[in-house]
Amino acid sequence: MSSPQAQGLVELPDSHRGAITLGDPAYHRDPADVFSELRRAYGPVAPVLLDGQVPAWLVLGHRELIQVTTDTALFARNVARWRLREQIPAEWPLWPMVGGGPAGASLLYTEGDEHRQRAGAVSRALAGIDPVEVRAQCEAYAEDLVESLAHRGHAELMAQYALLLPVMVMGWALGVPGDENEALVAAATDQLAGGDRALAGHQHLHRTMQALVRRVRERPGADVASRLAADPVGLSDEQLCQDLIVTIVAGHQTTAYWMGNAIHRMLIDPRHTDAFVRGRLAVSQALREVLWDDTPTAIFAGRWTSRPAHLGHVTIPAGDLVLLGLAAANRDPHLRPEPGVGMRGSRAYLSYSHGPHSCPDPARDAAETIVTAGIEVLLDRLPDLHLACPPEQVGWAPTVWMRGLESLPVDFTPTPPTIRYAGGTPWI
Template sequence: MTSPEQQQCPVRPGVVPLSGPRFHTDPHHLYNEMRREHGAVVAVELPGGVPAWLIVGYREMHQVTNNAELFPRDVSLWNQWGNIPEDWPLLPMVGQPMPSIYFTAGAEHRRHLSMVESALESVDPFELRRVCESLADRLIDAFCGRGTADLMAEFAEPLPILAMAALLGFADADGPHLAWSMKVMANGGADAQSAHLQFMGHMQRLVAAKKAMPGDDLVSRMLADPTPFTDEEYVNDLMAITAAGHLTTCDWLGNSVRLMLIDDRFAAALGGGRRSISQAMNEVLWEETPTSILAGRWAARDTRLADKVIRAGDLLLLGLAAANTDPHVRQHVSESGHTGNNAHFAFSHGEYRCPFPAQQSAEIIARTGIEVLLDRLPDIDLSVPAQNLVRRPSPFMHGMASLPVVFSPVRAVGGFQ
């Protein structure tokens, strides 16, 4: 169990605590302060007194993500294992030694990647879009007659997990439970460990069901791969696919709608301007990227990064949001934003980046959801001042806790409300 000393461990001088409201209310100014006071690589402390390095520089992020041998995603290298309590709430997000696409390196990582990427490449983008249009209509039908809604709880959160249900082959009824467990894991609170176990249980039952009765779905195609994998490996890879596919897509959709409602540059999207939707979604990947901090990389040996000495086994956290807003990058941004510029770190970079087929599926789900929403509810607007909107309390994800809106009530496409 976590001792009171671990829970209330004072932060060492010169070390930035990786917690507090400013990570959710004022992240850009906070990252600029870090850069000014500590440089491009910052000594930080995770809750429980766990030390790490946070990379906030764009060039330094390239160095780390481009060098998989020096900075592998191999959690077994961590030099803090002796100090990590078994019930540490952030353990599900930071990781544990396990055979999976996410927590292995080198040839073992590539073995998992080959199987997962092959299955993801089989997804038909046109069919996925058709499914997402139907799901979006179904979700909007449930609230369109009211004239008010919380777009996070009623639309942005359920849409990606229902799309994942169609892709992976689990029941729609399991969606809310899976979405809840992943959100609780990402928030890193006291229930994170139990949520992780529930999430794992869902995936174990799904693998067992598909082994007994294969279908036309992603899980069955993974199971049919000629490379042998254990049930544990399938479960771990499915957890990685589902969590990454749901959480980031949910926040990409929610952050994009929020941007279109508060920023005049994207107002055309509300009038059917498809180009504005694309521009807003790309702007979000730069300015409000769904994954703000990604764990992690572990140094394979002693080295230097920027002006810091990194010891073998040190944990490096990828400050994706901070790197995207590095002044070295922003000085080249025009008043119209990052139009046409995809050199962001929203999907990470290098050998461990998000597989391209997964990026494509996430874009289809989020974009289709936004297009259907704006087609159905063209006069949508925030029901609270923009400054009153609150982010979720996750140290890793940058999404809205809620997105309350108002609009003119309309009929459901399936009939009268």
């Protein structure tokens, strides 16, 4: 929702007068309904407003989104191309998620050779993680988290499980000290929410990654941050810091919300309950259906037109902000003419974006491993998990960019602590 103090930061063009504001109460209640309304009114590309009445164009169509993410010359990544950039104050709460901030130093918003080199370095560093070890770490952390709550008979699964497990695994992979986990969850959540604490959340992430950069420069180890620091591309300290922020925020929040959305669907949709609990559909395939229907990354910012661009039914002026409607594109009726019909077997979803700026394969693999292991361990230990409130009372996180649960209260049969033997043969 737009805050009163952030109204009217720029002069609105005629194309955006009367446009809806992303992040208002209707959007948070049901973004899919808002996307459908926009599609009916405007077609595959719609004018929208962000906090402070900042105009942007939201791409809703699957074909149009493929066009935008493929043509990186026309729909470019550098925030310096934004014609409104100098008019937006530095304290704008959406800056951390739009162009990486006024300075635009993030890997996500680089172009050409610089992007290929930095993205390649991140991909190589992530590829160095042993997938067997990742799975083992996921299971160990998941067991510890379930053990901490299994005796209670109730839990809030977002705060106590889904939001913690990915940051524990990602923190281990990057080399972040374990005592930073809860603060990292809070900072990433604040940044994505885009509210009063967004900038403070971003600053905390920056300080944490700066400390990690200092450590790996002085005492490199066998972690992602150390491999990235040693990559031949030769990142500066600030570039390394920014690329680590991208890696942990993208790896944590999307994975946590993917897990939460999957568990939520399992608890309210018998078809997904069968898939996860009774094994009628492989967990990995069931999770991909969640990406189609309830993807955690709803909207991604941004692209900027390098010249006037015809897209869908509109011509977008040069220097305008273009938002990727990933969730809307996954539900495009031209791709899925029958609403509610699954896309089993197809991986044409755009949850990881598309094109040269899409999520690297090692990161996708790690996310699927974390979510799969997390759900399998949870259901193995707490097989009678059920919602502790009516489905309509489950709240969603107040962010434009993500579709994830704010809380997920559950009940289950309490179980006694698991006895773990340090070694040898236990008495029986």
